[in-house]
Each structure stands twice: as C-alpha cells, then as structure tokens.
Amino acid sequence: MDPDAVAKAFVDHYYSTFDTNRSNLRNLYQEDSMLSFEGEKILGAHSIAAKLTSLPFHQCQHSITTVDCQPSGVGAGAGVLVFVSGNLQLAGEQHALKFSQMFHLMPSQQGSYYVLNDIFRLNYA
DSSP states (O other), X not given: OOHHHHXXXXXXXXXXXXXXXXXXXXXXXXXXXXXXXXTEXXXXXXXXXXXXXXSSOSOEEEEEEEEEXXXXXXXGGOEEEEEEEEEEEETTOSSOEEEEEEEEEEEOTTSSEXXXXXXXXXXXX
C-alpha cells in the first residue's frame, strides 16, 4: 500500500462526490464509522449521509490546499490517516470558508478503503 496514492485517490473522489452528489458519500462509510462535524458526533453510515445531505446549502466547491497522510498500523489491516485543509466556496457567497478535515481510512472486505473516522471543522481565524 502506498499511503500517498491512497490519500490522493480518496481526496479526489471524496470532494468531487461531495460537490456533485453528496448522497453518494454514504458508500464511503460503514455502520462503525463516526463523523465529528463541528463538534457534533454522528455514528453510522446512514446517519452520516443524512447529516451531510441535510447541510443548509445545495451547491458548493471544495478547493484543496494541502493533503498530508501517514500509514496507520501494519500489515493487512493497516489504514491511512489523511489530513486535508482547503477552502469551501458556497454558491452565492462572495468569500470562501477555510476548513480542515481528518479521515482515518481502513481497508474494507471488498479490497478498497472506507472512512472509519471523519473530523470536520471550519477555521474561523
């Protein structure tokens, strides 16, 4: 496993999907997945998808500034930690919002990766 390649492919897919059809993000989570969104903890793929699709905006565009990653664990069960920072442009808004997001990706039984942990924060500073 090349953590950099996994992280790049995941980040490209995640934010492209978020910007075009958020409901499809459900496939990236499982029932043991947890999202912390601005401090609110949400457990399970269905609840996470419900949260993401209920956000108070319909159109947005993510612009990724940095992606950092590290392997997590060893062997066949090794995951990848991915830290992302960037800008979030909402439709009709003049200024973009800065955000940070961390993902803990784990191998799935299908041979790909799923999001075990996802932490999202807007950066107000």
